[in-house]
Amino acid sequence: MSPDSLAADDRIVRTHISEVDAAPLLIEVTRGDMVESVHRGIVSVVDANGKDVMTLGDVERPTYPRSAIKPLQTLPVIESGAADAFNLSEAEIALCCASHRGEPIHADKVIPWLARLGLGVDDLECGPQLPFHEASAHALIKAGTEPTRAHNNCSGKHSGMLTTAVHLGEPTKGYTEADHPVQTRLIELIGEMGEMDLSRTARGVDGCGIPVFGAPLRGVAYAMARLAAPDALGADRASACRRIVKACANNPLMLSGTDAFNSVVLAETGETCLLKGGAEGYYTAALPEKGLGVAIKIDDGAGRASEAAVLAVLVRLGVIDDAQKARIEATCSPEVRNWAGRLVGFIRPTPAF
Numbered sequence: 001m002s003p004d005s006l007a008a009d010d011r012i013v014r015t016h017i018s019e020v021d022a023a024p025l026l027i028e029v030t031r032g033d034m035v036e037s038v039h040r041g042i043v044s045v046v047d048a049n050g051k052d053v054m055t056l057g058d059v060e061r062p063t064y065p066r067s068a069i070k071p072l073q074t075l076p077v078i079e080s081g082a083a084d085a086f087n088l089s090e091a092e093i094a095l096c097c098a099s100h101r102g103e104p105i106h107a108d109k110v111i112p113w114l115a116r117l118g119l120g121v122d123d124l125e126c127g128p129q130l131p132f133h134e135a136s137a138h139a140l141i142k143a144g145t146e147p148t149r150a151h152n153n154c155s156g157k158h159s160g161m162l163t164t165a166v167h168l169g170e171p172t173k174g175y176t177e178a179d180h181p182v183q184t185r186l187i188e189l190i191g192e193m194g195e196m197d198l199s200r201t202a203r204g205v206d207g208c209g210i211p212v213f214g215a216p217l218r219g220v221a222y223a224m225a226r227l228a229a230p231d232a233l234g235a236d237r238a239s240a241c242r243r244i245v246k247a248c249a250n251n252p253l254m255l256s257g258t259d260a261f262n263s264v265v266l267a268e269t270g271e272t273c274l275l276k277g278g279a280e281g282y283y284t285a286a287l288p289e290k291g292l293g294v295a296i297k298i299d300d301g302a303g304r305a306s307e308a309a310v311l312a313v314l315v316r317l318g319v320i321d322d323a324q325k326a327r328i329e330a331t332c333s334p335e336v337r338n339w340a341g342r343l344v345g346f347i348r349p350t351p352a353f
Contacts, residue, residue, distance in 0.1 A: 031345040039305035044221035048229035062214035068278030078240040082167035094251035095156030101257035102131025124149040154208035194223035225293030228286035
């Protein structure tokens with residue numbers, strides 16, 4: 001029986017957050033003199049030997065890593081030989097890892113890339129999406145132009161999946177289905193990287209249409225640690241890992257976009273930190289100089305909290321210094337302001353964190 005044919009009752013699934021111990025308070029949001037809101041979450045930092053460096057909360061809890069594992073999902077594009085067969089540039093490799101904001105620098109790269117595969121934008125199985133980047137969205141609306149699937153924030157990942165499928169002679173139609181080789185290969189690979197048994201974990205469907213699977217937070221952190229320090233993985237995989245880190249470091253805008261937190265941090269850290277965010281308050285990082293992997297999940301799914309939490313972890317680990325932190329916060333402010341622009345509060349780590 002394949003993992004995807006298992007009945008839900010046969011899988012290792014926790015359907016309610018109340019079934020686990022309350023996660024620690026990581027982030028608080030102030031307004032004036034009072035803490036108005038708080039965010040709970042779990043944090044795992046692991047080295048490439050599997051040793052725990054930082055643990056907050058139940059890090060064995062199953063989570064959906066969402067887009068935070070896109071750098072890992074890019075490994076088959078390189079390992080299969082597809083990247084070289086279709087002459088993928090560093091920017092295109094970075095775009096495979098991206099949750100971009102639909103700016104022209106993103107969408108305009110996807111269409112000629114697909115053309116090299118003999119495909120078009122309609123072969124992408126992610127839906128059309130109005131750009132997250134406000135100016136780009138306004139430009140489309142003003143021109144009376146409908147957004148396409150190339151504007152979808154996951155179009156780079158999908159283009160990478162199609163590149164692998166075309167190179168390996170696999171069907172391009174249905175590449176997002178759970179039983180397609182593109183998807184079964186990814187689950188196997190991520191299980192290997194994190195030394196996780198993913199055969200009986202929860203299943204779902206991501207916003208862009210690909211399968212998602214439950215994975216312990218600690219296992220995801222370990223997979224990112226091995227991406228950061230890949231010497232034990234064999235020459236081909238180690239080379240692919242280093243190529244992904246370099247491509248993202250050299251093309252930070254591809255990962256997210258103009259003035260976006262993920263891209264701003266990458267521009268500051270270069271090859272010392274491959275940071276990747278995902279939906280519902282998930283962040284991962286691979287830290288090559290320290291040989292560490294990081295995974296963070298905010299229980300209520302708040303992106304404002306996951307950004308504040310991962311920045312705090314990177315500062316604590318010495319990846320980001322005070323000057324870099326100040327520059328990041330100057331662009332991606334942790335402040336709470338009202339519609340008139342008045343400073344009314346802060347988004348910050350709790351004293352215990």
